[in-house]
Amino acid sequence: MTGASDTVDETTKSFVAGDEGALRAVYERYAAAVLRVASSSLPSRADAEDVVQTTFVTAWRSRESFDPAKGSLLVWLLTIARRRAIDLLRAHTRDEQVVRVLHDTGGGSPSDEPVRPERIVDRMVVLEAIGELPPQQRQVLLLAFYDDLTHEQIAATTGLPLGTVKSHLRRGMTRLRQRWEVDGGAR
Amino acid sequence: MAHADPDLLTLLALGEPVPDVSVEDHLRVCATCRSELAALREVATVGRETRAERDLPMPSEDLWTRIAAETGQDTSSVVPLRRRPRRWRAFLAVAAAAAVIGAAGAVAVDRITTAPAASEQVLAQGDLARLASAPDSARGSARVVRTADRTVLRVSVDGMPAPDGLYQVWLFDGAATMIPLGVLTNGQADMPLPETVDLNTYRVVDVSAQRWGQQEHGTSMLQGRLG
Known part of the structure; x- marks a missing residue:
């Protein structure tokens, strides 16, 4: 790491x-x-x-x-x-x-809804990590997060090939997880 | 034993049904992949929750002055705060823009158009959400209206500053192609829709600020999806 x-x-x-x-x-x-x-x-x-x-x-x-x-x-x-x-x-x-x-x-x-402050910190960490993703990876991931689109719907919406969408999702999630785990360990 | 395909684990973590039963079989016997999936699910959950945090307000303007005074920062020579790019806000705005393009991402704003005349039929409509470059007050809506003799895109905006150049309306396929439809004047315009444009493909309406003579798409101010 x-x-x-x-x-x-x-x-x-x-x-x-x-x-x-x-x-x-x-x-x-x-x-x-x-x-x-x-x-x-x-x-x-x-x-x-x-x-x-x-x-x-x-x-x-x-x-x-x-x-x-x-x-x-x-x-x-x-x-x-x-x-x-x-x-x-x-x-x-x-x-x-x-x-x-x-x-x-x-x-x-x-x-x-009431949210624990620690959870807000988690959200801020992930939000910053989302902002640091390459733009296309970020767009694909946000379509999944915020719009609940499946990878097939994302491909249809963006015109990207299915394989590209899947790899953007995987890489984006991996990156967020790395950032979150590193910063989670700091608390 | 081969572990589960990371792409499939990601899709499962995002809540998508994965028809490949061998993945489920594998998960039953592989603690490594199970914990991998659990971690990714947590990330997906927090990621979804960030939706509620996209438009965070900055502290009041004088707070920086107080901090600067207390830490001996030079406040005379620097550019005023509001004119500098705000990275945090900027990426939140990007997040908002991406969300609007998606199916359920339309940000609700009050209807500001008047009801269509009786002879008109509304085929599709959508609210236009403010993007980073637009003021907080900016809002708009778009309707595809069939009149007696033609089909138009009726765009109406409100709370927008007078442009340096002009505002232009575009149809966008959400990926790479934008079609210029016309210039917006006095906050409202009916723009004839060419019959050859497939609205199933070009579902995103975009209002951009253009400099005089600028041919290519300028700065997006409002965006929304027809539905």
């Missing part, structure tokens, strides 16, 4: 090196995902945004401790965010109402 090191791109490297503009680039890439994870356990948007702020500030100050061999930058950030959210929840524990709201809604967006 190559570990997560093959996912270390220029942005991550310049982040660890402390280059000018690197924190901003990382923020643009991951702030939405960090906010999603924070919101999954904190019903207050203001609390969730506070967690996002603390997460990026903490990450920047301790960037030298980030080890790409142990997992991706995304998961490192999300792990920091989870810890901060839990800290904040503990601070709120005496407020029974907050706790009750959490149990009632599970946090997250109102339309969602």
Whole structure:
């Protein structure tokens, strides 16, 4: 296994090196995902945004401790965010109402079923991995995931040969699994 | 003992029926392939769940300012945040675009066209979903309408900014070929459909932003599938 090191791109490297503009680039890439994870356990948007702020500030100050061999930058950030959210929840524990709201809604967006925050992290990891697939492989896989098309329907929709569709599905799934297992091991 | 074909395991993990009974026989006796299948099923489940996460909001605009202040980042010399490409958003938008092309992927938007006249018959219709380059407010719909003397594609869009050049409507086969149908003006247009175009093949309606004089397909703004 190559570990997560093959996912270390220029942005991550310049982040660890402390280059000018690197924190901003990382923020643009991951702030939405960090906010999603924070919101999954904190019903207050203001609390969730506070967690996002603390997460990026903490990450920047301790960037030298980030080890790409142990997992991706995304998961490192999300792990920091989870810890901060839990800290904040503990601070709120005496407020029974907050706790009750959490149990009632599970946090997250109102339309969602309650989802464990760890599962949200999994989704973010897989979503990023989907985004890094070659475009055609990604399109084929998303037609299977989001539209529930069979490989034959995907071939008919895209005009790709059946064998190509099957190999895109296999390679795409293999890649997602690698990324997920590497990053799952980091938690 | 040969293990199960990885292509077949992938299809099984995705929930497709695999008619090859020898795979089932093999799975009964091979723990390696069973655990392989279980792992792939987990991946497929999480992959499907990402559908709910495609349009994640960014934090409010001033959050970056607070982070920059706390970490001593230079906020004066950099390009404003919103003008820089957002990789996360960008690939989510790609995911949305791919989904729209599929059969069940049409994103529901409110109907914005008026009901067709009594003499008209709607043969097919679909909502047009916003792609990455379009503003949040953008929406549209398309109908294939048979009038007394011809068949037209009636496209109607709303919430779109004034174009730098013009908006053009295309039919797309979902793979490689796009047919230009005409220019959209004032948010609505009836475009005659050539009888030779097979709508079973060209089921995707695409609205693109074109620069003046641009011949090839420009930037997709809205897309949807006729059904």
